[in-house]
Amino acid sequence: xxxxxxxxxxxxxxxxxxxxxxxxxxxxxxxxxxxxxxxxxxxxxxxxxxxxxxxxxxxxxxxxxxxxxxxxxxxxxxxxxxxxxxxxxxxxxxxxxxxxxxxxxxxxxxxxxxxxxxxxxxxxxxxxxxxxxxxxxxxxxxxxxxxxxxxxxxxxxxxxxxxxxxxxxxxxxxxxxxxxxxxxxxxxxxxxxxxxxxxxxxxxxxxxxxxxxxxxxxxxxxxxxxxxxxxxxxxxxxxxxxxxxxxxxxxxxxxxxxxxxxxxxxxxxxxxxxxxxxxxxxxxxxxxxxxxxxxxxxxxxxxxxxxxxxxxxxxxxxxxxxxxxx
Amino acid sequence: xxxxxxxxxxxxxxxxxxxxxxxxxxxxxxxxxxxxxxxxxxxxxxxxxxxxxxxxxxxxxxxxxxxxxxxxxxxxxxxxxxxxxxxxxxxxxxxxxxxxxxxxxxxxxxxxxxxxxxxxxxxxxxxxxxxxxxxxxxxxxxxxxxxxxxxxxxxxxxxxxxxxxxxxxxxxxxxxxxxxxxxxxxxxxxxxxxxxxxxxxxxxxxxxxxxxxxxxxxxxxxxxxxxxxxxxxxxxxxxxxxxxxxxxxxxxxxxxxxxxxxxxxxxxxxxxxxxxxxxxxxxxxxxxxxxxxxxxxxxxxxxxxxxxxxxxxxxxxxxxxxxxxxxxxxxxxxxxxxxxxxxxxxxxxxxxxxxxxxxxxxxxxxxxxxxxxxxxxxxxxxxxxxxxxxxxxxxxxxxxxxxxxxxxxxxxxxxxxxxxxxxxxxxxxxxxxxxxxxxxxxxxxxxxxxxxxxxxxxxxxxxxxxxxxxxxxxxxxxxxxxxxxxxxxxxxxxxxxxxxxxxxxxxxxxxxxxxxxxxxxxxxxxxxxxxxxxxxxxxxxxxxxxxxxxxxxxxxxxxxxxxxxxxxxxxxxxx
Numbered sequence: 001x002x003x004x005x006x007x008x009x010x011x012x013x014x015x016x017x018x019x020x021x022x023x024x025x026x027x028x029x030x031x032x033x034x035x036x037x038x039x040x041x042x043x044x045x046x047x048x049x050x051x052x053x054x055x056x057x058x059x060x061x062x063x064x065x066x067x068x069x070x071x072x073x074x075x076x077x078x079x080x081x082x083x084x085x086x087x088x089x090x091x092x093x094x095x096x097x098x099x100x101x102x103x104x105x106x107x108x109x110x111x112x113x114x115x116x117x118x119x120x121x122x123x124x125x126x127x128x129x130x131x132x133x134x135x136x137x138x139x140x141x142x143x144x145x146x147x148x149x150x151x152x153x154x155x156x157x158x159x160x161x162x163x164x165x166x167x168x169x170x171x172x173x174x175x176x177x178x179x180x181x182x183x184x185x186x187x188x189x190x191x192x193x194x195x196x197x198x199x200x201x202x203x204x205x206x207x208x209x210x211x212x213x214x215x216x217x218x219x220x221x222x223x224x225x226x227x228x229x230x231x232x233x234x235x236x237x238x239x240x241x242x243x244x245x246x247x248x249x250x251x252x253x254x255x256x257x258x259x260x261x262x263x264x265x266x267x268x269x270x271x272x273x274x275x276x277x278x279x280x281x282x283x284x285x286x287x288x289x290x291x292x293x294x295x296x297x298x299x300x301x302x303x304x305x306x307x308x309x310x311x312x313x314x315x316x317x318x319x320x321x322x323x324x325x326x
Numbered sequence: 327x328x329x330x331x332x333x334x335x336x337x338x339x340x341x342x343x344x345x346x347x348x349x350x351x352x353x354x355x356x357x358x359x360x361x362x363x364x365x366x367x368x369x370x371x372x373x374x375x376x377x378x379x380x381x382x383x384x385x386x387x388x389x390x391x392x393x394x395x396x397x398x399x400x401x402x403x404x405x406x407x408x409x410x411x412x413x414x415x416x417x418x419x420x421x422x423x424x425x426x427x428x429x430x431x432x433x434x435x436x437x438x439x440x441x442x443x444x445x446x447x448x449x450x451x452x453x454x455x456x457x458x459x460x461x462x463x464x465x466x467x468x469x470x471x472x473x474x475x476x477x478x479x480x481x482x483x484x485x486x487x488x489x490x491x492x493x494x495x496x497x498x499x500x501x502x503x504x505x506x507x508x509x510x511x512x513x514x515x516x517x518x519x520x521x522x523x524x525x526x527x528x529x530x531x532x533x534x535x536x537x538x539x540x541x542x543x544x545x546x547x548x549x550x551x552x553x554x555x556x557x558x559x560x561x562x563x564x565x566x567x568x569x570x571x572x573x574x575x576x577x578x579x580x581x582x583x584x585x586x587x588x589x590x591x592x593x594x595x596x597x598x599x600x601x602x603x604x605x606x607x608x609x610x611x612x613x614x615x616x617x618x619x620x621x622x623x624x625x626x627x628x629x630x631x632x633x634x635x636x637x638x639x640x641x642x643x644x645x646x647x648x649x650x651x652x653x654x655x656x657x658x659x660x661x662x663x664x665x666x667x668x669x670x671x672x673x674x675x676x677x678x679x680x681x682x683x684x685x686x687x688x689x690x691x692x693x694x695x696x697x698x699x700x701x702x703x704x705x706x707x708x709x710x711x712x713x714x715x716x717x718x719x720x721x722x723x724x725x726x727x728x729x730x731x732x733x734x735x736x737x738x739x740x741x742x743x744x745x746x747x748x749x750x751x752x753x754x755x756x757x758x759x760x761x762x763x764x765x766x767x768x769x770x771x772x773x774x775x776x777x778x779x780x781x782x783x784x785x786x787x788x789x790x791x792x793x794x795x796x797x798x799x800x801x802x803x804x805x806x807x808x809x810x811x812x813x814x815x816x817x818x819x820x821x822x823x824x825x826x827x828x829x830x831x832x833x834x835x836x837x838x839x840x841x842x843x844x845x846x847x848x849x850x851x852x853x854x855x856x857x858x859x860x861x862x863x864x865x866x867x868x869x870x871x872x873x874x875x876x877x878x879x880x881x882x883x884x885x886x887x888x889x890x891x892x893x894x895x896x897x898x899x900x901x
Binding site for chain 1: 376378379397413415416417418423424428429430431498
């Protein structure tokens with residue numbers, strides 16, 4: 001029982017990184033932008049988050065208590081800023097300069113991973129592991145609620161915020177005029193244009209917002225999950241970014257489904273390390289188990305391509321739009 | 327009263343000058359036709375008015391004031407709405423979602439009040455889809471549209487999509503409606519309905535601008551007609567003072583012969599014998615039932631029917647694309663007294679057929695090939711010494727599309743999807759020629775010299791307007807694309823040709839050129855199956871007409887002794 005509870009709690013926590021990444025990318029893709037820069041943007045968000053936390057920690061005088069909510073808020077704002085910059089760069093190249101989306105995205109990821117790795121490792125991480133522990137303090141008395149509290153109330157501010165963002169994005173996309181316009185831009189940009197929707201503006205804004213959301217995912221991973229300390233030893237955040245791209249397809253471009261899908265992928269991702277201590281001599285199996293999320297990705301892509309007869313993907317995904325092109 | 331005035335509008339795409347300093351005025355409340363050949367710049371000019379293109383030079387004045395139109399939204403703000411030839415609808419959305427698309431709350435409130443909402447009486451007016459639906463339906467009542475708000479665009483027929491486009495534009499409260507080739511894809515009945523809609527809009531005080539090249543429509547519906555030729559403005563005349571031939575002459579720049587020529591020649595025996603052909607679609611429903619007919623060589627057989635009566639399925643079945651089919655399709659390969667080749671046969675097959683007594687030697691003596699070595703047979707065939715006694719009879723019903731093609735049975739152009747099935751839009755004229763012949767080259771490398779020669783020949787012979795042979799096909803106008811496609815298909819001497827709606831959306835010159843090419847092909851012995859919708863033209867060009875109704879053949883009539891009414895009756899004769 002204890003194992004189950006702590007496994008589920010860990011999985012939910014880990015799902016946060018996927019959820020932000022997938023939600024951000026869904027917003028990107030709904031506008032017709034296949035943004036493969038998202039893994040890099042998540043990394044860049046992690047850099048922003050780390051800078052934000054350093055700044056906050058430095059403003060608090062030694063010996064003074066830290067405010068858990070501010071440990072969440074300040075890095076998040078920085079992550080949003082950095083993620084938005086990433087999204088802006090992508091849009092600038094694809095919308096304004098008419099560059100190919102795939103090439104731009106891949107280049108952006110390579111560039112941002114390098115920049116972020118370099119600067120994150122250069123930042124003084126003193127105090128970050130204590131700060132990371134405090135992030136889980138959203139509901140201090142969670143132990144009173146038994147297993148329910150352990151699983152659902154022990155999570156960090158980031159996790160609850162991620163769910164709110166995903167549900168919010170789902171509502172905006174499905175139920176508002178802005179959402180309708182956004183979907184139209186991704187489905188058929190030239191129709192949207194002739195209906196009077198400013199296509200370029202929508203693509204810019206969707207990509208910037210999507211980048212900002214994805215950036216928070218990176219900050220979460222660095223500050224909460226890795227607590228600033230084990231960063232160099234951890235898997236690169238970009239790896240989770242690629243998985244987030246797959247979750248987008250798996251959830252059929254619906255942020256609400258992405259919540260469940262992120263949880264599923266998180267289970268697969270943490271299972272190897274979680275069960276490794278119990279495997280004993282067979283510990284080498286973990287290396288094979290670690291392939292699970294990637295194998296799942298291949299399975300998901302295959303199944304979706306067979307089952308998805310209705311073509312859930314936005315029809316103009318990856319298609320550039322310039323009004324005067326013939 | 328003068329309403330919109332264009333002054334010295336110019337627009338170029340690269341080296342192509344689409345509009346060359348065009349000036350004229352549009353009156354308020356009139357129906358104006360813009361007439362011109364393909365590539366004459368009609369669509370470009372109106373796209374400038376509709377906000378899709380920005381002019382390089384020149385000015386637009388609306389009610390005497392200069393109007394700056396930078397986007398479709400600006401155009402709406404000036405009360406100008408455009409229905410494009412290729413509809414600008416989001417397929418995955420419902421009708422009502424498409425109508426309100428891109429409208430802000432302010433726009434919606436304006437639209438509501440235009441169509442009966444009393445905004446002052448209500449404290450808060452919701453702008454939900456439910457509210458919008460109410461006022462869109464109210465508007466449709468006013469203009470006489472049938473409108474199903476919850477139907478998905480992808481489930482709509484073409485005429486429904488068009489009326490949705492018009493509803494969408496009208497709901498935005500436009501005073502001027504631009505229709506780009508509105509009748510190109512409509513049946514005669516749907517066209518009639520559209521004309522009713524247009525006169526209804528005129529009654530409501532709207533200005534309607536129609537881009538077209540169909541002379542009879544111009545005369546029928548418009549008050550005045552403006553004529554463009556090669557990007558230049560030729561003139562504007564009241565329709566009362568115009569005739570079909572005067573308009574054609576103004577449009578083309580020289581007198582045009584509007585007669586369709588049909589050569590009266592003997593047919594050369596059966597070419598394709600279809601018996602009891604039944605085709606089922608993916609869901610297992612019969613789309614063709616028990617179709618039997620014979621196509622002769624040197625004959626054009628028309629296929630008439632209302633849309634979706636099985637025309638497409640028939641062509642697909644004959645070309646091997648339909649999988650689930652019964653019945654026989656027998657091809658009589660015209661080989662009588664012609665040399666045996668290795669094109670479809672290997673040495674063993676030649677030997678087997680010779681043993682059955684199918685061949686004779688050049689001199690006339692029978693040839694059983696008994697006792698000949700493979701090498702000797704190869705030599706004889708290559709030197710064309712062995713000839714057929716009779717036409718070769720081949721069953722096509724179980725063959726793959728490629729094998730069927732290799733017998734010279736060409737499914738040529740389905741213009742609804744000219745670029746999809748016929749040509750690759752982003753490839754050059756030369757490379758599109760290569761698509762048919764790339765298998766033939768020796769070695770691994772592509773041989774472009776022949777393709778270049780063929781492309782040159784087609785461009786010259788059919789007067790294709792293209793900046794160069796390396797221009798991507800998608801950059802050319804519809805008529806020129808069609809010419810390239812038909813030119814390529816004719817070039818390798820087909821034995822059977824299937825054409826579907828070959829002149830849909832084409833200008834006069836291209837249309838008559840295509841009719842001439844088909845007739846010429848007929849005199850060369852080709853059997854042609856012609857699927858079309860313009861019954862007058864079909865009666866004029868074909869020898870016989872097969873009428874389909876709901877997948878069944880309701881009659882085969884002689885074109886020389888039939889009437890439109892007789893065919894119309896057969897088209898609706900469901901059992």
